[in-house]
Amino acid sequence: MSTYVALFRIRFTNSLQYRTAALAGLITQFAWGFMQILAFLAFYRSNPQAFPMEFSDTVSYIWLQQAFLALFMMWFYEREIFDTIESGTISYELVRPYELYNRWFCQSLANRLARAVLRCLPILIVALLVPEPIRLRLPASLGQFGLFIVSMFLGLGVVVAFSMLVYIASFFTLSSTGNRIIAAVLSDFLAGALIPLPFFPIGFRKLAELLPFAAMQNMPLRIYSGNISGREAFYGILFQASWLIILIVVGKLWQRQALKQVVVQGG
């Protein structure tokens, strides 16, 4: 176990070093958050009754989404892992005393957390200071906040477990570009990264809410604002945990299968 803790620690501290990247990310996310909120504001002004979420809930959703983007973005992959598979350096990974799945899982987790730690505070502070109605509300209650935290970590787990499938797929396809793009587009849309899931047409929404993508950012962001609360929130967390377990089991089995027939590229 402590091998993985060490791997996590090293990757985490290493990722903390990139200050300029963090600053650039911050600026982008501010701009993006403002734009999105202003667009929604215009829609809401025309007819507030036409929307499935309260405006303040939508605002919280967007601010939190920007603050914790690093945890949930689906177009972000570990370049290193693809390189390892495509170039054949995986030989060296396989002569180390760890399970490759766990090692990659730790690495992704650490990288995403380090990025989020650097970026979330400034965004949250500003979001709490801007004037109404575009201000980020405090969570509905302390209990609700606790649920939000749990749900956020589960969501992160689901995101990483899902990207593991994309990594493993490149054992079979050799080039990872296609897998990566399809997975990113599909999951960003279905996870509610473009617009929150409640905005989908009802039939489609029901389907989308059953998929693993709904167990990513959708749950924690809606739990925070109180859009999902009480018993529903508990079920939501259970739903996330189930998908997390399913994805990990599938990923581990699939990787075992992949490694059995692995051909190391380039001799």
Added chain:
Amino acid sequence: MIELQDISKSFRVAKRNPGFASAVKALFSRQYETVHALNEVSFKINKGEMVGYIGPNGAGKSTTIKIMCGILTPDQGSCIINGRIPWQDRVAHVREIGVVFGQRSQLWWDVPVADSFVLLKDVYQVDDRQFQHNLDELVALLDLAELLKTPTRSLSLGQRMRCELAASLLHSPQILFLDEPTIGLDAVSKIAVRQFIKKLNRERGTTVILTTHDMQDIEVLTERIILIGKGRILLDGNLLELKKRFSHEKTLRIEYYGAQPQLVPGMTVIEQQAGRLVIVLETEICTVSQAIAHLSSQVEIIDLSVSGISAEEMVATLYKEYQL
């Protein structure tokens, strides 16, 4: 301690003819060809041995190493190393082995070498005292003091290879696999690497299995060689005995004027250029003086040297003998 029995491994390789038309055709129906990389390979290596594993490109050397490291699963056959089956008990197995793939790097590209070492210490769970002891020793032996603070990307190939060797030994493995450790190195670096490997084997008793194309490596380092070709073990024996087998053979180098001379039985050409000829002579069939008399009767000899066979020539003759 290492025992391979009838290991076979084949790969399926997609093949097509060059050109646009066949590329289009390959979209619809793929032609696969099965390549038998290994064919019933068996050998046994004892603790503390240093073995040279040689063969031409594509003979199956790297595949064998990868199977012994637990990376590849063979199609059939058994392999037991330290009582374990590498690919089934991979994590426990790799704790006790060190590996250097000469063509790849295990060091973290952007950070100082020392950081990579610390990462490996954590990965292998080496305790602080043992790590410091190993590090000090490796730094002294491989002359790494100056390199530890340098990022891997700024190292020369020779410097990097020294660091790679150290990296593979930080956890005091009992077995060291070296897959072409001297590839691309200059003469000085090669000698440093060889001396180090030799010392390691002598002082720590580490079992070393080495693949290489550099016959000097073999000559300096190993007593035993295993020759593999087209996936089969062709020869497994002591280097000295093998040399004795070839001791009735001499290498004859001549420079001459005139047309290329006719050869008689007992002469095998190893190298030929205009005005230069290297011949391996089987002295039981054709003695040295007969050969010289024969050659000088045909051409004007400018320079001539006769020597015992070197490992390089021996292997070249072996490859020819087995038609590799």
